[in-house]
Amino acid sequence: MRYLAVSIIAIVYLVFCWFCWRNYQRRQQQLSTQHSLGTESTSAEIIIAYASQSGAAATIASQTALQLNAAGKASHRISLNQLTPERLAQAKTLLIIASTYGEGEAPDNGNRFFARTIGKLGGNSLQHLHVAVLGLGDSSYKHFCGFAHLLQHELQHRGAHFLTDVIEVDKLEESALRHWQYYLGQISGQPHYTDWSRPAYDEWKIVQRECINHGSPGAPAFHIQLMPADNNAAAMSWKAGDIAEIGPGNSEQKIQQFLQRLGRDTINPVLLLHSDLSVSEERCIELKKMDDAALVNSLTELPHREYSIASVPNENTLDLLVRQVSVAPLQYGLGSGWLSVHANEQQPIRLRIRTNKNFHSPENNCPLILIGNGTGIAGLRAHLANPARAHTRNWLLFGERSAAADNFFNTDLQHWHKAGVLARIDRVFSRDAKPGEPRYVQDLLQPNALELQRWVQEGAAIFVCGSLQGMAQSVDHALRNIFGTQRLELMADQRRYCRDVY
Numbered sequence: 001m002r003y004l005a006v007s008i009i010a011i012v013y014l015v016f017c018w019f020c021w022r023n024y025q026r027r028q029q030q031l032s033t034q035h036s037l038g039t040e041s042t043s044a045e046i047i048i049a050y051a052s053q054s055g056a057a058a059t060i061a062s063q064t065a066l067q068l069n070a071a072g073k074a075s076h077r078i079s080l081n082q083l084t085p086e087r088l089a090q091a092k093t094l095l096i097i098a099s100t101y102g103e104g105e106a107p108d109n110g111n112r113f114f115a116r117t118i119g120k121l122g123g124n125s126l127q128h129l130h131v132a133v134l135g136l137g138d139s140s141y142k143h144f145c146g147f148a149h150l151l152q153h154e155l156q157h158r159g160a161h162f163l164t165d166v167i168e169v170d171k172l173e174e175s176a177l178r179h180w181q182y183y184l185g186q187i188s189g190q191p192h193y194t195d196w197s198r199p200a201y202d203e204w205k206i207v208q209r210e211c212i213n214h215g216s217p218g219a220p221a222f223h224i225q226l227m228p229a230d231n232n233a234a235a236m237s238w239k240a241g242d243i244a245e246i247g248p249g250n251s252e253q254k255i256q257q258f259l260q261r262l263g264r265d266t267i268n269p270v271l272l273l274h275s276d277l278s279v280s281e282e283r284c285i286e287l288k289k290m291d292d293a294a295l296v297n298s299l300t301e302l303p304h305r306e307y308s309i310a311s312v313p314n315e316n317t318l319d320l321l322v323r324q325v326s327v328a329p330l331q332y333g334l335g336s337g338w339l340s341v342h343a344n345e346q347q348p349i350r351l352r353i354r355t356n357k358n359f360h361s362p363e364n365n366c367p368l369i370l371i372g373n374g375t376g377i378a379g380l381r382a383h384l385a386n387p388a389r390a391h392t393r394n395w396l397l398f399g400e401r402s403a404a405a406d407n408f409f410n411t412d413l414q415h416w417h418k419a420g421v422l423a424r425i426d427r428v429f430s431r432d433a434k435p436g437e438p439r440y441v442q443d444l445l446q447p448n449a450l451e452l453q454r455w456v457q458e459g460a461a462i463f464v465c466g467s468l469q470g471m472a473q474s475v476d477h478a479l480r481n482i483f484g485t486q487r488l489e490l491m492a493d494q495r496r497y498c499r500d501v502y
């Protein structure tokens, strides 16, 4: 009997231990999920490393983690000094948010990264790694975002692939942070996020909208011309290279579907035009409990979209070239659908101009080599149209699919060719290319290596605009072969190799 009692006590004790152990495991799992938002988790493939003195970069690192987490991507947030060679070896994507101090130096929690980690890494040890760097700084300092650039330089030297050039944030300028959010959307594969700050939009109107690639094997591309809604000439102020931030709106159908889902017919649909209506079932139940005003106020605004401005102000319209993104039959991407289909010509278009200093024309009258594909022609066209560069020499290398359908802005290009602004135009169309002929714009570079070297020798700057996937990396690779990595990086430092890729 005594043995039976002891056995029962032992079994109860073992079951108790098993429960404790299981709860401990669950708790650990929960912690690891929470930490992927902010602190610990060794399995995450995305590392967010920050170097911050007074906290701004660290805060943006947390916001970055939250956006990725909302898109279902776990990340691991640490200071740059905590980023060891072992952690780098495991990561697939590294996002660095780094501020700069002193003479372009690191904040304290990033000042040992070179000695402890980078210095221990060999030549091509980071070839597995995709990196994006957000630099915080103040352009009144001599070494603006100097530490961020140094990081990019050193990581690039060890073979890391860069998703984009350093995104510089001057005095925490909000539009640069929104631009960073765009890349987080790309990295996470989730373009539906909430902007950290709402752009202060102006109202513009569409004065002309035309599909300019009928019969193309690619998606429709629309040339869209806009003017300020109140014809205010003061709003017509931007430089070649600048970007239009657009506040998209919902289609009428999407608004009606939302109202039906909520069982409301008392809300004015106009109040829902710019709100994010893609809400979960749980959120929908909450919304149903609210009165109309509270419901409308509780919705977040749709995220912005960015488009390269294709014109200059003295052409009297702000021009965009927008590729229509289809997500299902008659269902379009948020920004491209709004601009190409849903917004009618009477509708105010929310638009804000983002200064994009990195892609402004050089101040001297040096020649320009303009390289791009697809809608990237927009960002390049603006430089050709720039009256300040009317007496310079330019060379356009451009790739698209079909010569018959995708010869974007051909009339303008021929005009500039005749006028001597465009000394050379080299275009390549992938669907027309015969075997052995160049297909993509990157294929045009090596055969023209000597001429490209001659132009650069004569002081030319290289500007690249268009696809991040496929084009930008291949062009970069070809240019490295032609000029050598050191020379190309020096050109980038001197703002003679500038890219605007997306």
Ligand SMILES: Cc1cc2nc3c(=O)[nH]c(=O)nc-3n(C[C@H](O)[C@H](O)[C@H](O)COP(=O)(O)OP(=O)(O)OC[C@H]3O[C@@H](n4cnc5c(N)ncnc54)[C@H](O)[C@@H]3O)c2cc1C
Pocket (backbone or CB within 6 Å): 182, 191, 192, 243, 305, 306, 307, 308, 309, 321, 322, 323, 324, 325, 326, 327, 332, 333, 334, 335, 336, 337, 375, 376, 378, 379, 500, 501, 502
């Ligand atoms: C600096 C810069 C300049 C740019 N310049 C130009 C330019 O000149 N011209 C231009 O056309 N673009 C340009 N872009 C890209 C532009 O900002 C947008 O990313 C592009 O128009 C697509 O946005 P969207 O809102 O139409 O599509 P999104 O709604 O963002 O959709 C994008 C992708 O997400 C997926 N997706 C979205 N919704 C769904 C859904 N319901 N179901 C399934 N999948 C879905 C699809 O794969 C779709 O292809 C630029 C970007 C940057 C950063």
Ligand SMILES: Cc1cc2nc3c(=O)[nH]c(=O)nc-3n(C[C@H](O)[C@H](O)[C@H](O)COP(=O)(O)O)c2cc1C
Pocket (backbone or CB within 6 Å): 051, 052, 053, 054, 055, 056, 057, 058, 099, 100, 101, 102, 103, 104, 105, 107, 136, 137, 138, 139, 141, 142, 143, 144, 145, 146, 171, 172
């Ligand atoms: C003492 C001091 C020195 C700075 N030096 C630079 C500099 O050399 N280059 C630069 O781009 N920004 C410089 N800055 C600006 C900071 O990098 C910028 O304010 C940044 O947003 C700070 O981010 P943090 O809060 O993450 O440290 C300096 C700021 C201070 C206070």
